[in-house]
Amino acid sequence: MFDRRRFISLLALVSLPALLAALLPTAMAVTAEDAEANVEMWNKVRASMFANRQISEQAENVITLEAPPRAEDASTVPISIHTKLAQTADRYVQKIYLVIDNNPSPLGAVFTFTPDSGRADLETRVRIEEYTHIRAIAELSDGSLYMAKRFVRGSYGCSAPGGKESIEAQARLGKMKLRITDPITLDQPVQAQLMISHPNNSGLVMDQMSRLYEPSNFVRKIEVTYAGKPVMTAEVDFTISQNPNFRFYFLPRGEGELKAEVVDSRELKFESSLAIRATAATLQPPHQHQ
Amino acid sequence: MLPISRRIERALLALLALLFAWATAGGNATATESLDSLRPVVVAPGIFVFPGSPGAPSPGNGGIVSNIGVIIGSSGVVMVGTGTSDAHGERLLQAVAKLTDLPVVLAINTYAGPEHVLGNTAFARHGIPILAHRDTDDYMARNCENCIRNLQSAIGEAPLAGSRLERSNELIDATTSMRIAGRQLEILHFGATQQPGSIAVFDSRSGVLFAGGMAAFDVTPDAHDADLPAWKAALLEMRRMPLRWVVPGRGPVGEPVRLDEVIAYLGGLGDATERAYRSGVDLAEAPRAAGLPQFSKWAMYAAVHPRNVHFQYLKLETQELAR
Numbered sequence: 344m345f346d347r348r349r350f351i352s353l354l355a356l357v358s359l360p361a362l363l364a365a366l367l368p369t370a371m372a373v374t375a376e377d378a379e380a381n382v383e384m385w386n387k388v389r390a391s392m393f394a395n396r397q398i399s400e401q402a403e404n405v406i407t408l409e410a411p412p413r414a415e416d417a418s419t420v421p422i423s424i425h426t427k428l429a430q431t432a433d434r435y436v437q438k439i440y441l442v443i444d445n446n447p448s449p450l451g452a453v454f455t456f457t458p459d460s461g462r463a464d465l466e467t468r469v470r471i472e473e474y475t476h477i478r479a480i481a482e483l484s485d486g487s488l489y490m491a492k493r494f495v496r497g498s499y500g501c502s503a504p505g506g507k508e509s510i511e512a513q514a515r516l517g518k519m520k521l522r523i524t525d526p527i528t529l530d531q532p533v534q535a536q537l538m539i540s541h542p543n544n545s546g547l548v549m550d551q552m553s554r555l556y557e558p559s560n561f562v563r564k565i566e567v568t569y570a571g572k573p574v575m576t577a578e579v580d581f582t583i584s585q586n587p588n589f590r591f592y593f594l595p596r597g598e599g600e601l602k603a604e605v606v607d608s609r610e611l612k613f614e615s616s617l618a619i620r621a622t623a624a625t626l627q628p629p630h631q632h633q
Numbered sequence: 634m635l636p637i638s639r640r641i642e643r644a645l646l647a648l649l650a651l652l653f654a655w656a657t658a659g660g661n662a663t664a665t666e667s668l669d670s671l672r673p674v675v676v677a678p679g680i681f682v683f684p685g686s687p688g689a690p691s692p693g694n695g696g697i698v699s700n701i702g703v704i705i706g707s708s709g710v711v712m713v714g715t716g717t718s719d720a721h722g723e724r725l726l727q728a729v730a731k732l733t734d735l736p737v738v739l740a741i742n743t744y745a746g747p748e749h750v751l752g753n754t755a756f757a758r759h760g761i762p763i764l765a766h767r768d769t770d771d772y773m774a775r776n777c778e779n780c781i782r783n784l785q786s787a788i789g790e791a792p793l794a795g796s797r798l799e800r801s802n803e804l805i806d807a808t809t810s811m812r813i814a815g816r817q818l819e820i821l822h823f824g825a826t827q828q829p830g831s832i833a834v835f836d837s838r839s840g841v842l843f844a845g846g847m848a849a850f851d852v853t854p855d856a857h858d859a860d861l862p863a864w865k866a867a868l869l870e871m872r873r874m875p876l877r878w879v880v881p882g883r884g885p886v887g888e889p890v891r892l893d894e895v896i897a898y899l900g901g902l903g904d905a906t907e908r909a910y911r912s913g914v915d916l917a918e919a920p921r922a923a924g925l926p927q928f929s930k931w932a933m934y935a936a937v938h939p940r941n942v943h944f945q946y947l948k949l950e951t952q953e954l955a956r
């Protein structure tokens with residue numbers, strides 16, 4: 344039998360959210376993720392960094408961001424940024440800003456690229472403090488801004504802050520590995536990897552045994568050049584995980600030296616380089632100099 | 634042909650094994666709920682297990698996911714594990730009191746997992762000493778605040794009311810033989826294995842080995858702090874011992890031969906992660922690239938295996954940086 348009252352209440356139940364959604368501006372439409380996210384923090388960061396400049400979120404032809412929806416380990420969340428532009432001199436990705444809304448330091452990194460980067464792609468690992476949006480904002484050489492974002496749920500890793508690993512990283516402070524895994528072809532972007540032994544302490548983590556805060560000590564700047572020209576510069580902080588690790592590209596136009604210079608928050612400087620020489624058909628990285 | 638009584642005994646044993654397998658089968662919600670963590674399973678005369686649920690800690694299972702062992706001797710009781718919370722520790726002590734009038738004289742933390750040590754407070758309140766390897770105690774002290782926070786987000790705050798870390802108060806540094814409660818126990822430390830301070834407890838009279846965090850049957854073991862080669866070596870050493878039954882940290886009680894499954898998993902985990910690492914696969918891709926489909930039927934595989942790969946991959950990187 345048709346139950347009129349039930350029908351009306353059902354109708355109300357179905358139509359109420361639709362009605363609300365219609366009344367609210369679309370920018371305020373609330374998704375489950377936004378409800379958990381700290382949109383206010385993003386608004387602040389956005390205002391201080393980009394003022395009123397437009398940021399396009401229709402960005403899939405410019406930049407995409409990959410991050411796990413649920414982190415295996417909140418202290419080491421792998422992220423990868425892919426860009427779709429050829430880094431030609433007339434239009435290229437100049438900067439990528441990495442913003443993690445709910446972290447104590449939301450602006451975690453600013454990466455600078457050039458046409459000599461070949462491709463403004465980047466992979467690294469970040470710490471997340473709680474459930475959060477991670478945003479990668481590309482600034483093109485024409486000044487336009489494009490944003491890709493991902494929502495990541497992380498659990499406080501049960502790993503020890505200030506544990507054995509941190510002591511080991513401190514003991515090997517500044518030791519680096521710079522390497523290229525694939526064969527090199529001239530004038531084709533080549534991926535390189537930089538690993539830096541460093542505890543990258545935030546100064547915000549309390550040792551649960553001593554009840555003391557570990558002093559902050561982190562890599563703050565990385566400059567990578569090829570044949571003397573900058574290919575990737577990163578201004579970073581403790582958002583980047585312990586033993587900072589980056590994969591990025593450069594464009595070899597001939598023989599040269601790939602060189603990484605690192606400065607930490609205590610102004611210690613570390614350096615690593617890789618000589619790349621021509622053989623018959625390709626260029627080859629023979630071995631690493633430290 | 635076997636005498637009738639032996640045949641009945643065998644049939645009963647088979648039925649019991651089936652029932653236990655059914656009750657602890659992963660991914661079956663009704664079975665998980667029907668599993669009574671306070672109904673002891675008999676392993677051998679005087680040896681019982683309060684079975685943990687094979688799944689992830691959830692509001693449904695109250696985070697009771699670790700097997701808790703009971704060894705009753707002529708003069709007292711030794712417990713292996715103290716439970717997930719203060720309240721759980723208290724309930725375990727009440728359940729033991731229904732099994733025997735003898736006093737609980739020792740509790741052993743075989744590894745540092747919240748489901749295995751957060752009941753320490755209840756035992757301490759009753760004046761029961763708590764034994765652990767020094768490295769387990771240290772690990773607990775460094776991590777338990779995070780672990781409690783993690784567990785709260787998984788099961789809710791109510792079941793953990795009043796739960797905090799109670800440190801162990803009888804520390805050992807190496808394998809130790811002890812005569813206690815009228816039984817001879819070997820507390821075995823094989824070096825840093827599953828965790829730096831993981832230990833196993835062997836009751837020589839019954840041949841029962843409580844393998845703690847070093848073994849899990851039908852459940853993917855947590856290897857996130859593990860030294861895989863040392864852990865495998867420890868399991869091989871256990872295989873050479875005169876064992877009758879193995880009580881794993883998680884999953885059903887099994888015959889010693891089942892340790893080979895854990896050995897195979899650890900080997901597979903190490904090899905697959907190393908292959909992914911050497912071939913240049915990045916950290917994000919490694920858990921997919923290093924899948925082990927032959928173990929995907931184990932409970933927690935989808936949650937724990939990728940995590941195990943993640944941490945092993947980071948270990949390989951650290952080793953490379955150290956060279």
